[in-house]
Amino acid sequence: MKKINISRKNLSIPYMIYMVCFVVAPLAVLLFYSFTDSDGKITFHNFINFFTDGNTLGTLLYSVVVALITTLVCLIIAYPVAFILAKGHIKNKTILLMIFIMPMWINFTLRITALKEILTFFEKNLAYFPFVNTIIGMTYDFLPFMILPIYTVLINIDDCYMEAGLDLGADKVQAFMKIILPMSKAGIISGVTMVFLPAMTNYVILDMLYNSTYIMGSLIGSYFSAYDWHNGSMISIILLTIIIIVTVLSTDSNHKEERL
Amino acid sequence: MKRYIQYGILSVVLLFMYFPILLLVVYSFTDSTTIGAIRGFSFHNYVTLFTTKELLDMIAGTLLLALISALIATVLGTVGAIGSFYSKKKVRIFLDGINQVPIINADVVTGFSICVLLIIVFGMNKNSFIPLVVGHVTLCAPFVYTSVMPKLKQLDNSLYEAALDLGCTPKEALIKIIIPQIVPGIFSGFVLAVTLSLDDYFITTYTKPATFDTISTYVVNATRGAQTNIKTALWALSTLIFLVVIAAVCFMNFHNKRGEELDNR
Numbered sequence: 001m002k003k004i005n006i007s008r009k010n011l012s013i014p015y016m017i018y019m020v021c022f023v024v025a026p027l028a029v030l031l032f033y034s035f036t037d038s039d040g041k042i043t044f045h046n047f048i049n050f051f052t053d054g055n056t057l058g059t060l061l062y063s064v065v066v067a068l069i070t071t072l073v074c075l076i077i078a079y080p081v082a083f084i085l086a087k088g089h090i091k092n093k094t095i096l097l098m099i100f101i102m103p104m105w106i107n108f109t110l111r112i113t114a115l116k117e118i119l120t121f122f123e124k125n126l127a128y129f130p131f132v133n134t135i136i137g138m139t140y141d142f143l144p145f146m147i148l149p150i151y152t153v154l155i156n157i158d159d160c161y162m163e164a165g166l167d168l169g170a171d172k173v174q175a176f177m178k179i180i181l182p183m184s185k186a187g188i189i190s191g192v193t194m195v196f197l198p199a200m201t202n203y204v205i206l207d208m209l210y211n212s213t214y215i216m217g218s219l220i221g222s223y224f225s226a227y228d229w230h231n232g233s234m235i236s237i238i239l240l241t242i243i244i245i246v247t248v249l250s251t252d253s254n255h256k257e258e259r260l
Numbered sequence: 261m262k263r264y265i266q267y268g269i270l271s272v273v274l275l276f277m278y279f280p281i282l283l284l285v286v287y288s289f290t291d292s293t294t295i296g297a298i299r300g301f302s303f304h305n306y307v308t309l310f311t312t313k314e315l316l317d318m319i320a321g322t323l324l325l326a327l328i329s330a331l332i333a334t335v336l337g338t339v340g341a342i343g344s345f346y347s348k349k350k351v352r353i354f355l356d357g358i359n360q361v362p363i364i365n366a367d368v369v370t371g372f373s374i375c376v377l378l379i380i381v382f383g384m385n386k387n388s389f390i391p392l393v394v395g396h397v398t399l400c401a402p403f404v405y406t407s408v409m410p411k412l413k414q415l416d417n418s419l420y421e422a423a424l425d426l427g428c429t430p431k432e433a434l435i436k437i438i439i440p441q442i443v444p445g446i447f448s449g450f451v452l453a454v455t456l457s458l459d460d461y462f463i464t465t466y467t468k469p470a471t472f473d474t475i476s477t478y479v480v481n482a483t484r485g486a487q488t489n490i491k492t493a494l495w496a497l498s499t500l501i502f503l504v505v506i507a508a509v510c511f512m513n514f515h516n517k518r519g520e521e522l523d524n525r
Contacts, residue, residue: 008346008434012355015340015405019358022398026373027361029381081273088266096270098509103277105455105505109479110498114280116483117287121295143277193364201366204461208483217368217462224372224466229380236369247364 027240033233046234056219056235063215066131067199070138071146074195075188077139078146082187083180085147086154087162097151104144112208115140119209130211137205142198146191153187154180189250197243216242281502288495293488305496308489315493322458322474329396330453336397337404337453338446342438344405345412359402371395371463379467391467396457403456404449411445412438 037043050056084090085097103111119133120126126133157180165175201217214222216239223232283295288306291299309315344355362370378384378391386392415438423433439446461476468477475497482490 008430008438009343009348009351011339012343012347012351015336015343015401016351016355016358018336018340018397018401019355022374022377022394023358023361026370026377029377030369030373033376077273077276080269084266084270089263090266090270095513098513099274100277102505102509103281105459105508106281106498106501107459107475107479109461109476110494110501111281113479113483113494114284114498117295118280118283140276140280143273197364197366201368201462203368204480208480217366220368220372221465224375229376232372233376236372239366240369243364243366243369 030233030236030240033230034237035234037230046231049231050234050238059214059216059219062213063200063217066134066138066215067196069135070142070199071192071196073135073139074143074146075192078143078150078191079188082147082150082154086151086157087159087180100147101144108141109204109208112137112141112205116208126210130206130209130213133209134206134211137209138195138199138202141202141205142195145194145198149190149194150184150187153184157183185253189253193246193250197246200242201239281498284495285499285502288492288499293492305492308493309496309500312490312493315490315497318473318475318478319497321472325392325396325474326454326457329393329400329457330450332393333397333400333453334404334446334450337401337449338408338442340401341405341408341412342434342442345409359405362398362402363406367399367460367462370398371466374398374463375466386467387469389469389472392464392469392472395463395467396460399460399463400453400456403452404446407449407452408442408445411442415441 034046035042035044037045081100085093085100090096115137116126119136123129123133161179161183162175165179166172170178200215203215203218203221206213206215206218216235219235220232220239223229223235287295287298289301289303291302291304340355340359344352347355374391374395378394379386384391419441420433420437423437424430428436458474459476460474461480464474464477468474473481479494482494
Protein backbone atom coordinates (compact mmCIF):
# COMPACT_ATOMS: atom_id res chain seq x y z
CA MET A 1 0.00 0.00 0.00
CA LYS A 2 1.25 3.40 -0.86
CA LYS A 3 1.97 5.57 2.15
CA ILE A 4 -0.36 8.56 2.37
CA ASN A 5 1.66 11.72 2.11
CA ILE A 6 0.79 14.20 4.85
CA SER A 7 2.39 17.22 3.27
CA ARG A 8 1.00 20.63 4.04
CA LYS A 9 -0.94 21.12 0.86
CA ASN A 10 -2.81 17.81 1.20
CA LEU A 11 -4.40 19.27 4.31
CA SER A 12 -6.72 21.25 2.06
CA ILE A 13 -8.41 18.04 0.87
CA PRO A 14 -10.79 17.48 3.83
CA TYR A 15 -11.91 21.10 3.73
CA MET A 16 -12.42 20.97 0.00
CA ILE A 17 -14.50 17.79 0.30
CA TYR A 18 -16.58 19.32 3.10
CA MET A 19 -17.22 22.54 1.23
CA VAL A 20 -18.15 20.74 -1.99
CA CYS A 21 -20.53 18.43 -0.09
CA PHE A 22 -22.22 21.03 2.10
CA VAL A 23 -21.89 24.32 0.22
CA VAL A 24 -21.70 23.53 -3.48
CA ALA A 25 -23.92 20.43 -3.54
CA PRO A 26 -26.81 22.01 -1.55
CA LEU A 27 -26.83 25.02 -3.86
CA ALA A 28 -26.73 22.74 -6.92
CA VAL A 29 -29.71 20.84 -5.51
CA LEU A 30 -31.55 24.14 -4.96
CA LEU A 31 -30.92 25.09 -8.57
CA PHE A 32 -32.21 21.70 -9.73
CA TYR A 33 -35.28 21.85 -7.47
CA SER A 34 -36.16 25.37 -8.52
CA PHE A 35 -36.51 24.30 -12.17
CA THR A 36 -38.36 21.03 -11.56
CA ASP A 37 -41.85 20.16 -10.33
CA SER A 38 -42.81 17.54 -7.76
CA ASP A 39 -42.70 14.79 -10.43
CA GLY A 40 -39.09 15.65 -11.25
CA LYS A 41 -39.95 17.13 -14.65
CA ILE A 42 -38.13 20.22 -15.81
CA THR A 43 -40.34 23.27 -15.67
CA PHE A 44 -40.03 27.04 -15.73
CA HIS A 45 -43.33 27.35 -13.93
CA ASN A 46 -41.82 28.32 -10.53
CA PHE A 47 -39.66 30.91 -12.20
CA ILE A 48 -42.45 32.45 -14.28
CA ASN A 49 -44.74 32.27 -11.27
CA PHE A 50 -42.43 34.45 -9.22
CA PHE A 51 -42.16 37.16 -11.84
CA THR A 52 -45.85 37.25 -12.79
CA ASP A 53 -47.45 36.93 -9.36
CA GLY A 54 -48.32 40.33 -7.91
CA ASN A 55 -47.88 39.06 -4.35
CA THR A 56 -44.32 37.81 -4.75
CA LEU A 57 -43.29 40.89 -6.72
CA GLY A 58 -44.85 43.01 -4.00
CA THR A 59 -42.79 41.09 -1.45
CA LEU A 60 -39.64 41.72 -3.43
CA LEU A 61 -40.45 45.43 -3.63
CA TYR A 62 -41.33 45.62 0.08
CA SER A 63 -38.08 43.93 1.14
CA VAL A 64 -36.02 46.23 -1.09
CA VAL A 65 -37.77 49.27 0.43
CA VAL A 66 -37.27 47.96 4.01
CA ALA A 67 -33.63 47.15 3.28
CA LEU A 68 -32.93 50.52 1.62
CA ILE A 69 -34.47 52.57 4.43
CA THR A 70 -32.79 50.45 7.13
CA THR A 71 -29.43 50.85 5.39
CA LEU A 72 -29.89 54.60 5.05
CA VAL A 73 -30.92 55.06 8.70
CA CYS A 74 -28.00 52.87 9.87
CA LEU A 75 -25.58 54.87 7.71
CA ILE A 76 -26.85 58.24 9.00
CA ILE A 77 -26.44 57.09 12.61
CA ALA A 78 -23.28 55.00 12.18
CA TYR A 79 -21.11 57.42 10.21
CA PRO A 80 -20.97 60.21 12.84
CA VAL A 81 -20.44 57.60 15.57
CA ALA A 82 -17.61 55.91 13.67
CA PHE A 83 -16.11 59.31 12.81
CA ILE A 84 -16.14 60.51 16.43
CA LEU A 85 -14.71 57.19 17.64
CA ALA A 86 -11.93 57.31 15.06
CA LYS A 87 -11.10 61.02 14.84
CA GLY A 88 -12.90 62.80 17.70
CA HIS A 89 -11.29 64.50 20.69
CA ILE A 90 -12.56 62.07 23.29
CA LYS A 91 -11.00 59.79 25.86
CA ASN A 92 -11.01 55.97 26.04
CA LYS A 93 -11.83 55.49 22.36
CA THR A 94 -11.06 51.75 22.24
CA ILE A 95 -13.27 51.02 25.24
CA LEU A 96 -16.08 53.10 23.71
CA LEU A 97 -15.72 51.21 20.43
CA MET A 98 -16.06 47.93 22.34
CA ILE A 99 -19.26 49.21 23.96
CA PHE A 100 -20.69 50.06 20.53
CA ILE A 101 -19.78 46.65 19.12
CA MET A 102 -20.82 44.57 22.15
CA PRO A 103 -24.51 44.15 21.24
CA MET A 104 -23.37 41.96 18.32
CA TRP A 105 -22.54 39.24 20.85
CA ILE A 106 -25.90 39.23 22.61
CA ASN A 107 -28.45 36.89 21.04
CA PHE A 108 -30.50 38.96 18.59
CA THR A 109 -33.84 37.40 19.50
CA LEU A 110 -33.35 38.42 23.13
CA ARG A 111 -32.41 41.96 22.09
CA ILE A 112 -35.47 42.24 19.85
CA THR A 113 -37.59 40.97 22.76
CA ALA A 114 -36.23 43.83 24.86
CA LEU A 115 -36.98 46.33 22.10
CA LYS A 116 -40.46 44.89 21.72
CA GLU A 117 -41.24 45.50 25.39
CA ILE A 118 -40.21 49.15 25.09
CA LEU A 119 -42.11 49.71 21.85
CA THR A 120 -45.21 48.10 23.37
CA PHE A 121 -44.93 50.48 26.33
CA PHE A 122 -44.77 53.54 24.10
CA GLU A 123 -47.19 52.51 21.36
CA LYS A 124 -49.63 50.40 23.43
CA ASN A 125 -50.30 48.20 20.38
CA LEU A 126 -47.46 47.25 18.04
CA ALA A 127 -49.86 46.61 15.16
CA TYR A 128 -50.42 50.37 14.66
CA PHE A 129 -46.93 51.05 13.27
CA PRO A 130 -45.66 47.81 11.69
CA PHE A 131 -43.40 49.48 9.11
CA VAL A 132 -41.78 51.96 11.50
CA ASN A 133 -41.27 49.24 14.10
CA THR A 134 -39.60 47.03 11.52
CA ILE A 135 -37.16 49.79 10.59
CA ILE A 136 -36.43 50.51 14.26
CA GLY A 137 -35.93 46.79 14.94
CA MET A 138 -33.59 46.26 12.02
CA THR A 139 -31.60 49.41 12.77
CA TYR A 140 -31.32 48.30 16.40
CA ASP A 141 -30.08 44.87 15.32
CA PHE A 142 -27.71 45.83 12.48
CA LEU A 143 -26.20 49.14 13.65
CA PRO A 144 -22.90 47.63 14.97
CA PHE A 145 -22.36 46.00 11.57
CA MET A 146 -22.38 49.45 9.97
CA ILE A 147 -20.25 51.15 12.64
CA LEU A 148 -17.40 48.63 12.61
CA PRO A 149 -16.34 48.69 8.91
CA ILE A 150 -16.62 52.49 8.68
CA TYR A 151 -14.57 52.87 11.87
CA THR A 152 -11.91 50.46 10.55
CA VAL A 153 -11.45 52.54 7.40
CA LEU A 154 -11.52 55.92 9.18
CA ILE A 155 -8.97 54.95 11.84
CA ASN A 156 -6.51 54.07 9.06
CA ILE A 157 -6.79 57.47 7.32
CA ASP A 158 -3.82 59.55 8.39
CA ASP A 159 -4.70 62.92 9.94
CA CYS A 160 -2.20 64.61 7.62
CA TYR A 161 -4.66 64.47 4.68
CA MET A 162 -7.21 66.51 6.59
CA GLU A 163 -4.51 68.92 7.79
CA ALA A 164 -3.19 69.34 4.26
CA GLY A 165 -6.69 70.20 3.08
CA LEU A 166 -7.08 72.78 5.84
CA ASP A 167 -3.64 74.29 5.11
CA LEU A 168 -4.54 74.63 1.45
CA GLY A 169 -7.54 76.76 2.30
CA ALA A 170 -10.48 74.40 2.62
CA ASP A 171 -12.78 74.90 5.57
CA LYS A 172 -13.54 71.94 7.80
CA VAL A 173 -16.72 70.96 5.97
CA GLN A 174 -15.05 71.13 2.53
CA ALA A 175 -12.05 69.15 3.78
CA PHE A 176 -14.37 66.49 5.16
CA MET A 177 -16.54 66.29 2.03
CA LYS A 178 -13.64 66.26 -0.42
CA ILE A 179 -11.06 64.24 1.48
CA ILE A 180 -12.36 62.09 4.33
CA LEU A 181 -15.72 61.08 2.84
CA PRO A 182 -14.29 59.81 -0.49
CA MET A 183 -11.45 58.06 1.34
CA SER A 184 -13.90 56.22 3.60
CA LYS A 185 -16.02 54.95 0.70
CA ALA A 186 -14.72 51.37 1.07
CA GLY A 187 -15.96 51.21 4.66
CA ILE A 188 -19.34 52.64 3.72
CA ILE A 189 -19.74 50.09 0.94
CA SER A 190 -18.89 47.11 3.11
CA GLY A 191 -21.15 48.42 5.88
CA VAL A 192 -23.98 48.86 3.37
CA THR A 193 -23.66 45.26 2.13
CA MET A 194 -23.52 43.97 5.71
CA VAL A 195 -26.82 45.71 6.52
CA PHE A 196 -28.71 45.67 3.21
CA LEU A 197 -28.57 41.91 2.59
CA PRO A 198 -29.65 40.73 6.07
CA ALA A 199 -32.38 43.38 6.05
CA MET A 200 -33.91 41.68 3.01
CA THR A 201 -33.94 38.26 4.64
CA ASN A 202 -34.19 38.49 8.44
CA TYR A 203 -37.92 37.93 8.73
CA VAL A 204 -37.79 37.00 12.41
CA ILE A 205 -37.52 40.68 13.31
CA LEU A 206 -40.80 41.33 11.47
CA ASP A 207 -42.44 38.29 13.07
CA MET A 208 -41.41 39.30 16.57
CA LEU A 209 -42.63 42.87 16.08
CA TYR A 210 -45.99 41.70 14.69
CA ASN A 211 -45.43 42.93 11.15
CA SER A 212 -47.32 40.38 9.08
CA THR A 213 -46.12 41.71 5.70
CA TYR A 214 -43.68 39.35 4.00
CA ILE A 215 -40.10 40.09 3.02
CA MET A 216 -38.04 37.75 0.80
CA GLY A 217 -36.89 35.64 3.76
CA SER A 218 -40.47 35.12 4.96
CA LEU A 219 -41.34 33.51 1.62
CA ILE A 220 -38.69 30.83 2.17
CA GLY A 221 -39.98 30.36 5.72
CA SER A 222 -43.56 29.93 4.55
CA TYR A 223 -42.64 27.50 1.76
CA PHE A 224 -40.61 25.55 4.32
CA SER A 225 -43.65 25.28 6.60
CA ALA A 226 -45.78 24.24 3.62
CA TYR A 227 -43.23 21.56 2.51
CA ASP A 228 -43.07 23.29 -0.89
CA TRP A 229 -39.40 22.62 -1.65
CA HIS A 230 -39.57 23.61 -5.32
CA ASN A 231 -40.93 27.12 -4.81
CA GLY A 232 -38.74 27.54 -1.73
CA SER A 233 -35.71 26.65 -3.84
CA MET A 234 -36.74 29.15 -6.49
CA ILE A 235 -36.94 31.97 -3.93
CA SER A 236 -33.55 30.91 -2.50
CA ILE A 237 -31.97 31.00 -5.95
CA ILE A 238 -33.46 34.43 -6.67
CA LEU A 239 -32.20 35.72 -3.31
CA LEU A 240 -28.77 34.23 -3.94
CA THR A 241 -28.67 35.95 -7.33
CA ILE A 242 -29.50 39.29 -5.70
CA ILE A 243 -26.82 38.70 -3.06
CA ILE A 244 -24.20 37.85 -5.70
CA ILE A 245 -25.08 40.95 -7.76
CA VAL A 246 -24.87 43.26 -4.72
CA THR A 247 -21.57 41.70 -3.60
CA VAL A 248 -19.99 41.85 -7.04
CA LEU A 249 -21.07 45.47 -7.49
CA SER A 250 -19.65 46.48 -4.11
CA THR A 251 -16.30 44.66 -4.43
CA ASP A 252 -16.02 46.02 -7.96
CA SER A 253 -16.36 49.61 -6.86
CA ASN A 254 -13.94 48.97 -3.99
CA HIS A 255 -11.35 47.66 -6.44
CA LYS A 256 -11.79 50.76 -8.58
CA GLU A 257 -11.13 52.86 -5.46
CA GLU A 258 -7.91 50.96 -4.81
CA ARG A 259 -6.67 51.56 -8.33
CA LEU A 260 -7.18 55.32 -8.07
CA MET B 261 -16.96 69.68 16.31
CA LYS B 262 -17.05 70.70 19.94
CA ARG B 263 -16.27 67.98 22.42
CA TYR B 264 -19.64 68.09 24.17
CA ILE B 265 -21.49 67.65 20.86
CA GLN B 266 -19.38 64.58 20.18
CA TYR B 267 -20.19 63.12 23.59
CA GLY B 268 -23.83 64.07 23.01
CA ILE B 269 -24.08 62.13 19.74
CA LEU B 270 -22.38 59.07 21.22
CA SER B 271 -24.64 59.14 24.29
CA VAL B 272 -27.85 59.36 22.27
CA VAL B 273 -26.84 56.38 20.09
CA LEU B 274 -25.70 54.37 23.12
CA LEU B 275 -29.01 55.13 24.80
CA PHE B 276 -30.84 53.71 21.76
CA MET B 277 -28.61 50.62 21.76
CA TYR B 278 -28.68 49.88 25.49
CA PHE B 279 -31.88 51.33 26.94
CA PRO B 280 -34.06 48.30 26.03
CA ILE B 281 -31.57 45.81 27.46
CA LEU B 282 -30.92 47.80 30.63
CA LEU B 283 -34.63 48.21 31.23
CA LEU B 284 -35.08 44.44 30.95
CA VAL B 285 -32.22 43.99 33.41
CA VAL B 286 -34.04 46.20 35.93
CA TYR B 287 -37.43 44.57 35.32
CA SER B 288 -36.00 41.06 35.57
CA PHE B 289 -35.60 41.71 39.32
CA THR B 290 -39.27 42.59 39.81
CA ASP B 291 -42.66 40.89 39.80
CA SER B 292 -43.85 42.95 36.82
CA THR B 293 -45.01 41.16 33.71
CA THR B 294 -44.88 44.18 31.37
CA ILE B 295 -42.74 47.29 31.20
CA GLY B 296 -44.47 50.11 33.10
CA ALA B 297 -45.38 49.97 36.75
CA ILE B 298 -42.72 48.31 38.91
CA ARG B 299 -44.31 45.74 41.17
CA GLY B 300 -41.90 44.89 43.95
CA PHE B 301 -38.36 43.54 43.98
CA SER B 302 -38.04 39.79 43.60
CA PHE B 303 -35.80 37.01 42.32
CA HIS B 304 -38.66 34.86 41.16
CA ASN B 305 -37.70 35.14 37.46
CA TYR B 306 -34.29 33.72 38.30
CA VAL B 307 -35.88 30.97 40.38
CA THR B 308 -38.14 30.10 37.43
CA LEU B 309 -35.17 30.16 35.07
CA PHE B 310 -33.11 27.78 37.17
CA THR B 311 -35.90 25.41 38.18
CA THR B 312 -37.81 24.97 34.91
CA LYS B 313 -36.39 21.87 33.25
CA GLU B 314 -37.54 22.95 29.77
CA LEU B 315 -35.54 26.19 30.05
CA LEU B 316 -32.44 24.53 31.49
CA ASP B 317 -32.46 21.84 28.78
CA MET B 318 -32.82 24.51 26.12
CA ILE B 319 -29.86 26.53 27.46
CA ALA B 320 -27.69 23.43 27.87
CA GLY B 321 -28.61 22.27 24.35
CA THR B 322 -27.72 25.67 22.88
CA LEU B 323 -24.33 25.75 24.61
CA LEU B 324 -23.50 22.15 23.74
CA LEU B 325 -24.44 22.68 20.08
CA ALA B 326 -22.33 25.85 19.94
CA LEU B 327 -19.30 24.15 21.51
CA ILE B 328 -19.44 21.02 19.35
CA SER B 329 -20.05 22.94 16.12
CA ALA B 330 -17.35 25.49 16.95
CA LEU B 331 -14.82 22.74 17.75
CA ILE B 332 -15.48 20.87 14.50
CA ALA B 333 -15.51 24.14 12.54
CA THR B 334 -12.23 25.24 14.14
CA VAL B 335 -10.41 22.01 13.28
CA LEU B 336 -11.86 21.94 9.77
CA GLY B 337 -11.29 25.63 9.06
CA THR B 338 -7.75 25.69 10.50
CA VAL B 339 -6.60 22.58 8.65
CA GLY B 340 -8.31 23.87 5.51
CA ALA B 341 -6.62 27.26 5.75
CA ILE B 342 -3.16 25.70 6.25
CA GLY B 343 -3.72 23.32 3.33
CA SER B 344 -5.06 26.06 1.11
CA PHE B 345 -2.22 28.46 1.96
CA TYR B 346 0.46 25.98 0.85
CA SER B 347 -1.45 24.71 -2.20
CA LYS B 348 -1.04 25.77 -5.80
CA LYS B 349 -2.48 29.16 -6.63
CA LYS B 350 -5.43 27.67 -8.54
CA VAL B 351 -6.51 25.48 -5.63
CA ARG B 352 -6.16 28.38 -3.24
CA ILE B 353 -8.25 30.73 -5.36
CA PHE B 354 -10.92 28.02 -5.66
CA LEU B 355 -10.99 27.42 -1.89
CA ASP B 356 -10.96 31.13 -1.06
CA GLY B 357 -13.91 31.55 -3.43
CA ILE B 358 -15.99 28.67 -2.04
CA ASN B 359 -15.17 29.86 1.46
CA GLN B 360 -16.80 33.22 0.74
CA VAL B 361 -20.11 31.63 -0.28
CA PRO B 362 -21.53 30.87 3.20
CA ILE B 363 -20.12 34.19 4.48
CA ILE B 364 -21.96 36.38 1.99
CA ASN B 365 -24.97 34.10 1.56
CA ALA B 366 -28.10 34.72 3.61
CA ASP B 367 -28.44 32.29 6.52
CA VAL B 368 -31.97 31.59 5.33
CA VAL B 369 -30.63 30.27 2.02
CA THR B 370 -27.77 28.31 3.62
CA GLY B 371 -30.15 26.67 6.08
CA PHE B 372 -32.78 25.92 3.48
CA SER B 373 -30.24 24.44 1.05
CA ILE B 374 -28.78 22.09 3.67
CA CYS B 375 -32.29 21.11 4.72
CA VAL B 376 -33.25 20.26 1.12
CA LEU B 377 -30.05 18.29 0.43
CA LEU B 378 -29.80 16.27 3.63
CA ILE B 379 -33.40 15.89 4.76
CA ILE B 380 -35.35 15.93 1.49
CA VAL B 381 -32.95 14.46 -1.06
CA PHE B 382 -31.04 12.04 1.19
CA GLY B 383 -33.97 11.46 3.56
CA MET B 384 -31.77 11.92 6.63
CA ASN B 385 -33.56 11.89 9.98
CA LYS B 386 -33.64 15.33 11.63
CA ASN B 387 -33.57 13.68 15.04
CA SER B 388 -30.04 12.43 14.39
CA PHE B 389 -28.85 16.04 14.90
CA ILE B 390 -26.51 15.53 11.92
CA PRO B 391 -28.23 18.15 9.67
CA LEU B 392 -28.19 20.63 12.57
CA VAL B 393 -24.49 20.18 13.32
CA VAL B 394 -23.61 20.20 9.61
CA GLY B 395 -25.56 23.44 9.24
CA HIS B 396 -23.79 25.12 12.13
CA VAL B 397 -20.35 23.89 11.03
CA THR B 398 -21.02 25.19 7.51
CA LEU B 399 -21.97 28.55 9.00
CA CYS B 400 -18.88 28.78 11.26
CA ALA B 401 -15.96 27.06 9.46
CA PRO B 402 -15.51 29.76 6.78
CA PHE B 403 -15.07 32.40 9.49
CA VAL B 404 -12.38 30.29 11.17
CA TYR B 405 -10.67 29.93 7.78
CA THR B 406 -10.69 33.70 7.25
CA SER B 407 -9.33 34.43 10.72
CA VAL B 408 -6.49 31.87 10.42
CA MET B 409 -5.44 32.93 6.90
CA PRO B 410 -3.91 36.34 7.80
CA LYS B 411 -1.78 34.69 10.52
CA LEU B 412 -0.41 32.24 7.94
CA LYS B 413 0.49 35.14 5.66
CA GLN B 414 2.53 36.71 8.48
CA LEU B 415 4.55 33.53 9.07
CA ASP B 416 8.27 33.44 8.41
CA ASN B 417 8.75 30.43 6.13
CA SER B 418 12.44 30.04 7.04
CA LEU B 419 11.50 28.71 10.49
CA TYR B 420 9.64 25.80 8.91
CA GLU B 421 12.53 25.10 6.55
CA ALA B 422 15.02 25.29 9.41
CA ALA B 423 12.97 22.70 11.29
CA LEU B 424 13.05 20.39 8.27
CA ASP B 425 16.82 20.90 7.88
CA LEU B 426 17.30 20.04 11.54
CA GLY B 427 15.59 16.70 11.03
CA CYS B 428 11.89 17.29 11.67
CA THR B 429 9.43 15.40 9.51
CA PRO B 430 6.93 17.70 7.74
CA LYS B 431 4.24 16.53 10.17
CA GLU B 432 6.35 17.40 13.23
CA ALA B 433 7.32 20.75 11.75
CA LEU B 434 3.66 21.50 11.13
CA ILE B 435 2.65 20.70 14.70
CA LYS B 436 5.68 22.25 16.40
CA ILE B 437 6.38 25.27 14.19
CA ILE B 438 3.32 26.37 12.20
CA ILE B 439 0.40 25.64 14.55
CA PRO B 440 1.87 27.42 17.63
CA GLN B 441 2.41 30.58 15.60
CA ILE B 442 -1.19 30.76 14.35
CA VAL B 443 -2.84 30.05 17.71
CA PRO B 444 -4.21 33.63 18.07
CA GLY B 445 -5.99 33.26 14.71
CA ILE B 446 -7.34 29.83 15.65
CA PHE B 447 -8.56 31.17 19.00
CA SER B 448 -10.33 34.20 17.57
CA GLY B 449 -11.87 31.96 14.91
CA PHE B 450 -13.16 29.65 17.63
CA VAL B 451 -14.67 32.51 19.63
CA LEU B 452 -16.32 33.88 16.49
CA ALA B 453 -17.67 30.40 15.68
CA VAL B 454 -19.21 30.08 19.16
CA THR B 455 -20.90 33.49 18.94
CA LEU B 456 -22.21 32.79 15.42
CA SER B 457 -23.68 29.47 16.49
CA LEU B 458 -25.27 31.00 19.62
CA ASP B 459 -26.85 33.80 17.57
CA ASP B 460 -28.15 31.65 14.74
CA TYR B 461 -31.87 31.31 14.19
CA PHE B 462 -32.43 30.40 10.54
CA ILE B 463 -30.10 27.44 10.02
CA THR B 464 -31.32 25.98 13.31
CA THR B 465 -34.99 26.31 12.34
CA TYR B 466 -34.52 24.51 9.03
CA THR B 467 -32.38 21.64 10.31
CA LYS B 468 -33.29 21.01 13.95
CA PRO B 469 -35.28 18.09 15.36
CA ALA B 470 -38.86 19.14 16.13
CA THR B 471 -38.45 18.79 19.89
CA PHE B 472 -35.07 20.51 20.19
CA ASP B 473 -34.79 24.27 20.69
CA THR B 474 -31.90 26.70 20.91
CA ILE B 475 -32.24 30.03 22.71
CA SER B 476 -33.11 31.77 19.42
CA THR B 477 -35.84 29.40 18.29
CA TYR B 478 -37.20 29.13 21.83
CA VAL B 479 -37.42 32.89 22.29
CA VAL B 480 -39.18 33.36 18.96
CA ASN B 481 -41.76 30.68 19.87
CA ALA B 482 -42.15 32.13 23.36
CA THR B 483 -43.00 35.58 22.00
CA ARG B 484 -45.86 33.99 20.06
CA GLY B 485 -47.14 32.17 23.14
CA ALA B 486 -48.79 33.84 26.10
CA GLN B 487 -47.00 32.20 29.05
CA THR B 488 -45.98 35.26 31.07
CA ASN B 489 -43.84 33.37 33.60
CA ILE B 490 -41.70 31.99 30.75
CA LYS B 491 -41.57 35.44 29.13
CA THR B 492 -40.26 37.09 32.29
CA ALA B 493 -37.87 34.20 32.98
CA LEU B 494 -36.35 35.01 29.59
CA TRP B 495 -35.72 38.55 30.87
CA ALA B 496 -33.58 36.96 33.57
CA LEU B 497 -31.78 34.96 30.87
CA SER B 498 -31.14 38.16 28.87
CA THR B 499 -29.69 39.76 31.99
CA LEU B 500 -27.34 36.83 32.59
CA ILE B 501 -26.20 36.75 28.94
CA PHE B 502 -25.62 40.52 29.05
CA LEU B 503 -23.44 40.09 32.15
CA VAL B 504 -21.50 37.20 30.59
CA VAL B 505 -20.80 39.27 27.45
CA ILE B 506 -19.63 42.24 29.56
CA ALA B 507 -17.35 39.91 31.55
CA ALA B 508 -15.95 38.37 28.35
CA VAL B 509 -15.28 41.80 26.83
CA CYS B 510 -13.54 43.02 30.01
CA PHE B 511 -11.48 39.83 30.14
CA MET B 512 -10.42 40.15 26.50
CA ASN B 513 -9.54 43.82 26.97
CA PHE B 514 -7.44 43.02 30.04
CA HIS B 515 -5.83 40.08 28.27
CA ASN B 516 -4.93 42.18 25.21
CA LYS B 517 -3.46 44.93 27.38
CA ARG B 518 -1.32 42.43 29.27
CA GLY B 519 -0.22 40.90 25.97
CA GLU B 520 0.80 44.32 24.68
CA GLU B 521 2.71 45.10 27.87
CA LEU B 522 4.57 41.79 27.59
CA ASP B 523 5.35 42.53 23.94
CA ASN B 524 6.69 45.95 24.84
CA ARG B 525 9.16 44.59 27.38
